[in-house]
Amino acid sequence: MTTITGSTPVVQPPEWAVLQRHLMATIEAAWREFEAKYTGLDGRLRYHGQMFGRDGVDDFYEPFFNWPTFYLLGGSDDILTAAKRHWEGVTRQLTERGFLIDEYERGYDWFHQGESLVFFYALCAADPADPVFRERALRFARLYLPGSPTGNYDPGHRIIVAPHNGSGGPRPGVGEEWESYPATQLGMKPYGLPLDDVPGIRVWDDLAVPANADRMGQAMQERMGVGDTAVNLAATSLAANAWLYDNATEFRDWIIEYVDAWRARAEANDGLIPDNVGPAGKVGELHSGDWYGGHYGWAWPHGLHSVGSAALIAATNDFLVRGDESIWNLARVPLDTVLAQARRRRFDPKSSTLGHWWETHLGEDIQYEIELVPYRHSTGGWFDWHPVPIHFLFWLWWNSGSDGDRSRLEQALARAGYRWRRVQQFRDKEEAGHEAAWFAWLRGEYPDQPRQSLLMALGQVSQRLALIRQDDTLSQGDDIHWWQQVNPVATEILSQQILGAPTTLYNGGLPVARLRYWDHERERPGLPEGVAALVRDLSDEAITFTLVNLDPVRTRRVVVQAGGWGEDRIDQVTFDTLGDGWPGPVHGRSDITEPAVERQQVPVGANQLVIKLPPLTQITPTFRLTRRAYPARHQTYSTISEGLR
Template sequence: MTTPTPPRVTATVPTGPPPAWAILQRRLFDALDEAWRTFADRYCAPDGSLRYAGPLASRDGADDFYEAFFNWPVLYQLGGADDLLGAAKHHWHGVTAQLTEAGYVIDEFERGYDWFHMGESLLLFYGICAADPGDADFERRAHRFADLYLPDSSTGNYDPAARIIRAPHNGAGGPRYGVNEEWASYGADLASMRPYGLPLRDLPGMTDWADLEDPGNAARMGAAMTERLGRGDAAVNLAATSLATNAWLYGHDDRYRDWALAYTDAWQQRAAAGDGILPDNVGPSGRVGELHGGRWYGGNYGWAWPHGIYSVGAAAVIAAVNTVLLTGTDERLAIGRGPLDLVARHARHAAVTETEMSISDRWLAELGEDAGRPTMLVPNRHADGGWFDYQPPQLGLPLWLWQASTDAADGERVEALRKGAGYDWRTVRDFRNKEEAGHEAPWLEYLRGENPGYPEAVLRVALAQVERRMALIDADTSTPETLDIHHWQRHNPVVTEALLQLTAGTPQVLYNGGLLPLRIAYRDTLRGRPGLPADVAALVEEAGPGHVTLQLLHTGLTGTRRVAVCAGSLGEHRIDSAVLDEAAPGYPGNPRAYSAPTPATTTRELRVAGPRLEVELPPGRRIRLHLNLTPRAYQAAHRTA
């Protein structure tokens, strides 16, 4: 993409008493810089691998190693330390070599597992690609990994005739039929899986978890899982479209775009043929329900087991957002909208504390004292008995559809959830879940103008979470032989949700394999790297499809900074014009005066007609920009001019 030289404006309004959000934001950047170094020193070997000498499962586990660093490249992209990008790459290489030796990885890509988990594994890789698209080695990897799923791949992952990925477990080794070897006998001793119930609910003589105490039943369940959950396509495989989209963003090779769109379209056509319901399974011949008695539910990581909308809906929204990047239109968002609207039609109102659900700890933390108040719950799962496993809606899913779309209906979907909630969306609570998400409601209220204290509140929560993780690291007495493979995720002190929302106007990444196109991105033009320059704080105050209002502020005392404000990290949006505030001359005034004069401010409109605007920030100056945008005016790309 060839773009005109961006216009440059200079911030002239004196900061005055610095706002709390700006001081807290810069303190968070500093704290995170200390924190990731501490984590690396404590848990990583010199080669970048994780110190671990415990047991490994047959298929499950590779994701947990990569997840320890999943948001480190994101922090760099937002303005983290200069050496953080190199550290993220170092740990990717170290962990990849470690997992290769363990048998999980072939030629730098996972041998074969489900995309609910592989999507988690790849967040670190996607983040590195986005933060440093000029790295030729990672570009080659992006193409090589995506090639594994193209119709002509020697792996045979994809069947172009049936338009399916041939197995729920797939990867560098091709279709990996079956399920985890530990599940050959799926017995009641698998305590961690008990909250999710029976994987298959139509086997004779098995109606309750207690029935798995019988060794014969456990063996029959394991055999049926291998046969029925270990073959054919699963809706969660839609997350594989991120692999193809990431490769396409480098050079717009149509092979990747065509495969991702064709695969997504195949699933949407199946949904259209089934009264709009996205099925979770397709048999080896390409027929929905082929391995499940004709049922649209029952597949691996599908509607019935173990997570329902949590896995099916996430993969569908991930694919939907990818189609927007690939086409520049929102014409294919139905694949993501459908599952959300389906469960919303079956919503009920009840308190979390009075409702049986498979994942309750997340909601007890997210809702706090409001967990005892009736609120909107949607069914996460469906089996022969109908809808069940009612939980609060996951706001990240409809929020990403709204982020990607210019359709008012996507904003209305989010608004319906707000109206259906039985609690105050403005409340900011101190918690961090696995996805490092969950503060969408108070952020949305802030963007609506109804929660002005949100920036300070969420930054304080982020700092508190960093402090807690550092305390956990300090108190940790585990050894490589004794720690659990989820240990690193629970101690990773890097937090990016608040920074993504406040500086980029962007929700946290969809954790099971989403890409992260930022609504607003920054580039330190003096130092030639992405992110906010040192001492500069940013706050997106308002955001919509055709406009963004943000504030930039230089908190330091010396050194002019220059920052390019980019309408989209992939260069896809055009800034048509910018309305900015300017101060009249007169500051800092007469040195004999006891206080500085308050200069009058005016606004002016500047034509931009390009994807970015450069701002010069002298010390102690701020600027507010109202950007009028044309969404998706350019083709999304990793490398932008």
């Protein structure tokens, strides 16, 4: 395996490197306090409240969803052990409450199943050598393959046969709690009517009449509770995760078959993915022929937020196993469709369904006229206006690498109307939302972004530690969202800087990376202790990053891998080496000078190389890449270490 050595001295430690290591040390302390306070010895969450209907599984897994990611970044062995224990404990806890069968959700929608599973996918990526999680990954994926005894999938019509599905098979309806849909559900009022064509029900207040509430509930069960819906596309992540173990064709073939069915439906709808397919395999079968109206679809409740995410997840998984670039149109067209409707005006968070989410993202910039697009569509046309979903546009470009997608992102940012070249102080449960500021850094327009982002992340961890310490755990009652609101493991900025990647698409995406690191001394993934990393530039052809060894005594050896799944080939590496004249003579010097550096180029021809970092040295390599030169696979140290022997 090619080895290069860092020789440029760390004369003055970069502030970002010091802050990065401080953030990681703070998270190490913080997750242990969270664990001690909120979990039992077997890993389950301390909770004795009630759970209602079919909802809630995701909320028990979500507090830990990014703990395996922190391990992959270089967190302690302890956090991986803890993460596995909590997955096992929560799984037992939810099985006892009747929500799981054979360790998998009995049957619920994929908007929420996706949220549950990002934790599981991250565990598989963090330790693919674990035979127990490997067996689970294959078993869970086979719940959806043709011929599965669950009956979740109908290969004749190429549909998942119900919006609620899982280990118990298709689960008809949308939940017992909605057999009637009364106006007293004030939490659902902002989303409006689930169906807008039920006779005699035109506005929300019509649901105050019990007979109307019953008719709406019955219509939801009969029309939204059967057949396929677009968010079911997130199930392809189960198959893609299983495929990453051995590249087995059974999982690849199902992804292609199922995604192709939705692609054909989109092409028949001018390229825009519909949200519903009836039991006979026809779009609009239960919705008067309309392409909208399905569960978690374009009309209700979230529109683009759920359908756009599912399209991105499906396109990502299909591209992972097949490599056909045309699949990105499945995700592009929904974005282009809403962008074509864009208008500039002030954003009123009270008039949109995701208003609070965007209010925190915009901060004081909410006072300006900004670019808004509609997220939802019903019989009255497009409605529910929000700021442009920059995170989706960024994800599309980051995955496809195409110039067109980069241009689409740049044009949207240029028209945004708010100050996106800054780090906005907020944190939501998705551990995302700061992609615009990161893009400004990658374009060379925001040189202070690394420092500002790390300071923000440190503030996030400090605030959540304060919330944990002041909480008596009794005041939360039945709030099953509390734990995710105080999860102190902040990985968004670390993932950007170290992995060169945005956070996982939260409603069911796989964890991604442009770079992965392996600590040769500890024989495990992640940065060695005392080493910091910063991705400086990335494109489909190259990636530039800096590694800094802050340790004044120890040499570190880091194996750097191109591609989160080892799929990219490093054709050549260019890096800095120490020039002559440093540190200079002993006598007659009182100033501190920066060393002169030269650039050196070495051919590689593999997906990994070793970087040796003597004490207090740094290096800034640029990898020239051939993307997707190798099959994507889950990676283990034993696999990559073969080249070190």
